[in-house]
Amino acid sequence: MATETLLDVRDLSVDYLATNGAVHAVRKVNFALQRGEILGLAGESGCGKSTLAYAIARLLRPPAYITGGEILYYPGQHEEMITMRLPKKGRKTDPEGAIDILRLSPRDLHRFRWNELSIVFQSAMNALNPVMRVGDQIMDVLITHRPDMNAEQRRKRAAELFEMVGISPDRLRGYPHELSGGMRQRAVIAIALALQPELIIMDEPTTALDVVVQREILQLISNLCKEFSTAMIFITHDLSLLIELADKIAIMYAGTMIEKAQSKDLYLHPRHPYSYGLLNSFPTLHGPHKIMAGIPGSPPDLRMLPQGCTFQERCPFVFEHCRQVTPALITTNPEQPEQLAACHLYDEKITKEVPTIADLAAGYEKLATLSLEGNLE
Numbered sequence: 001m002a003t004e005t006l007l008d009v010r011d012l013s014v015d016y017l018a019t020n021g022a023v024h025a026v027r028k029v030n031f032a033l034q035r036g037e038i039l040g041l042a043g044e045s046g047c048g049k050s051t052l053a054y055a056i057a058r059l060l061r062p063p064a065y066i067t068g069g070e071i072l073y074y075p076g077q078h079e080e081m082i083t084m085r086l087p088k089k090g091r092k093t094d095p096e097g098a099i100d101i102l103r104l105s106p107r108d109l110h111r112f113r114w115n116e117l118s119i120v121f122q123s124a125m126n127a128l129n130p131v132m133r134v135g136d137q138i139m140d141v142l143i144t145h146r147p148d149m150n151a152e153q154r155r156k157r158a159a160e161l162f163e164m165v166g167i168s169p170d171r172l173r174g175y176p177h178e179l180s181g182g183m184r185q186r187a188v189i190a191i192a193l194a195l196q197p198e199l200i201i202m203d204e205p206t207t208a209l210d211v212v213v214q215r216e217i218l219q220l221i222s223n224l225c226k227e228f229s230t231a232m233i234f235i236t237h238d239l240s241l242l243i244e245l246a247d248k249i250a251i252m253y254a255g256t257m258i259e260k261a262q263s264k265d266l267y268l269h270p271r272h273p274y275s276y277g278l279l280n281s282f283p284t285l286h287g288p289h290k291i292m293a294g295i296p297g298s299p300p301d302l303r304m305l306p307q308g309c310t311f312q313e314r315c316p317f318v319f320e321h322c323r324q325v326t327p328a329l330i331t332t333n334p335e336q337p338e339q340l341a342a343c344h345l346y347d348e349k350i351t352k353e354v355p356t357i358a359d360l361a362a363g364y365e366k367l368a369t370l371s372l373e374g375n376l377e
């Protein structure tokens, strides 16, 4: 896989301006995505996953406002895109001429979407227009964004796309209600792939499907991304699903990324107590019986965030420093410099010994026991 940067999100913040105070839905998020890479975004409901994704696609509408940061996009050799690169004076951060998505004009944004980035929304299977043949819905995208194609070329491309996602091209003449849920989902993916974008954002695309169909669709997505070197940001609550699909995973909590790691590293050794809690919130079918603690409590109000770490109230390992100072994302193990966690437990200036997996398990077990005994505050 090429390891060239495609997207570089820097200090991105988004607020929803409500009458009773600003909801700080995304707070100073930083991450980079390489060409062809699959990044999984996980975290509890309301932690800002969709807001982050929609900010990248510039799809947010008031009362949402991007309050800071930049989203640099490296367009590769796509000629149309090269003309959109930042003017020289804007190149303070990038000698190669990236596009800052936040600074695109409406016209350039129109070219950027679909050509470079497409998005599959939550409940995607219902995103198709019920009174229009599915084939015509693919044609629509091609007519708008590929005016150089004639009708015959568009028809051929639509058939090719359907074949790619495993639907017989004669279904192109069908209406959405004539397709099963899984097929509708595949059709939506075909539309997202129509212009072979560099980046696809999928927001909970498979939640409405049964697990067997879900697995087929995920396999399809993974194969297509590999085949075309398409990068993807895949959003879900289901961490176990991401571990199979994604190259890297970012865990979000209360609007920030609190852990970033290669999927395998996160699975084998989650570092942040919240990531550990998320991974261990469901029982395994094998192995010894253990008390399930889940993660007690709920995330903080995003309008009134506490001083220090936002996970402090739910963390089995909280200590005084956590209530004072907001932890930055830091390396948790010198042997895996790419695994970062925003937790003081890994700051050697503050804690003498970093916690092992057994320590994290013991912390949660203690919480579970307290909760069973009714002694949890």
Ligand SMILES: Nc1ncnc2c1ncn2[C@@H]1O[C@H](COP(=O)(O)OP(=O)(O)OP(=O)(O)O)[C@@H](O)[C@H]1O
Residues within 6 Å of the ligand: 016, 017, 018, 023, 025, 043, 044, 045, 046, 047, 048, 049, 050, 051, 052, 063, 064, 237, 302
């Ligand atoms: N229009 C709005 N006005 C005010 N607050 C909003 C609005 N839309 C979202 N929020 C708040 O922003 C925060 C982030 O929401 P977001 O939908 O991005 O989270 P999420 O992690 O994608 O959740 P889910 O998994 O449930 O989709 C939440 O606290 C939510 O209540």
